[in-house]
Structure formats: structure tokens, C-alpha cells
Amino acid sequence: VNRSGKIVKSNIYSEITKGVSGQLCVKQNEDDGESWNVVTIEGNSVISESYSYISKEGNFYKCIKDTQYDSPIWINANGERIFVGIAKVLADTHLAIYNGEQWGVVNLEGKRILNHSYDSIDNIKDAIIILKNDKIGLVGWNGELIVAPSYSCIEFINIHDRVYTDGIFESSHKQYGKYCAEYIFDTDEVKKDEFPKLLRSQIYVNKGKI
Secondary structure (H helix, E strand, O other): OOOOOOEEEEEEEEEEOOOOOOOEEEEEEEOOOEEEEEEEEOOOOOOOEEOOOOOOOOOEEEOOOOOOOOOOOOOOOOOOEEEEEOEEOOOOOOEEEOOOOOOOEEEEEOOOEEEEEEEEEEOOOOOEEEEEOOEEEEEOOOOEEEHHHHHHOEEEEEOEEEEEOOOEEOOOOOOOOOOOOOOOOOHHHOHHHHHHHHHOOOOEEEEOOO
């Protein structure tokens, strides 16, 4: 049914989960088994073919064709195929994509933001964290370089007037580098409002370890 209570699709779905922007991931029983697709609230199909499983990952759909061992297919809310293979969502709007050796980044439209040049990729709210040869750096969401991957530690940084003091972590919880206050502030307990405006407009980096 739609928001007015009117039946817009007579098919009976065996399972419905939340999709992107009001869309729905639906499982349907068919003669040759169960299949998943994505439909709008009006019941129109978003994706041109069915899959054995579909899940919402950020603003992407992760689609499995036959078995869990198949390479996942990443599709956006317009039904466009963005990538096939191992990937992870960054801040809902970008995909870190893996070619078997190195990582790159594409956006929701499938535009290449970073080539496959990095050993690992993660993100904070305002930037993409890149790791290359055990050195970290930062790149903007449109691919603009903020800090080259030349440092084992970034102690303090301001991006768009947002001060980061929380550290950088990968999914494996390996800490690449740590955001903290300049040494005169006695490490981690400093809060954003305690940073002088002069320091908040600069970038401090350290090629050694904390």
C-alpha cells in the first residue's frame, strides 16, 4: 500500500526491508525460488534484474547474484551499477573499492574520485583517510589533496572549521595516526572550544610517533 492506504502492488512479499530514500528491498517467492529486488513506494521496480539477496549499505545497494561467494554488485538508488567486487561504504555517499591489491574511491554516480593507489582507505566526516606505505594522509570528498600520505601521525587538524581530536582507526582497529592537541595542551583531554583560533587555522603534522 502507499501512504494513503491504497494497494499499489498486489504481489505478496515474504520480506520487506528499508531501502534508500523511501525505497524498499523486497523478497518475493517465485516458481524457481526466492528473489530480491528494490521497488519504489508506488511498487515500481528500481533495479532491472532480481538477485538472491539485496541489502541497503549507506545510500547504495549491495546485491548478491547467486551465492554468498559471488562478487557483490553495488547499485545506487537510480538502479545504476556502480561497482562489482569488494567495497565498503564511506559516509553513506562514497565507496572505497578494492581491485585485489589496492583501494580507490568512487561516488554515488560512479565517478572515480581516487584511483586504486592506496593500501587502505577509511574516512572521518570531512575527509577520506588514505594509507600508503604505512604513511597516512587526507583527501577531500572530491579528490582534492589535504595532506599527502607522508606521515605516521597527524596530531591536530582543522577542516572546514571542524577540529579533529579523536584518532584515526581502520575497521580492524589498527590506529594509523592520532588526532590530538598540540603538545602544550597535554594530549587528549582538550576540547574543541579550548583551541586558540590561531591553532585552529593551521595543520600540525609529525613524521614520528606520539
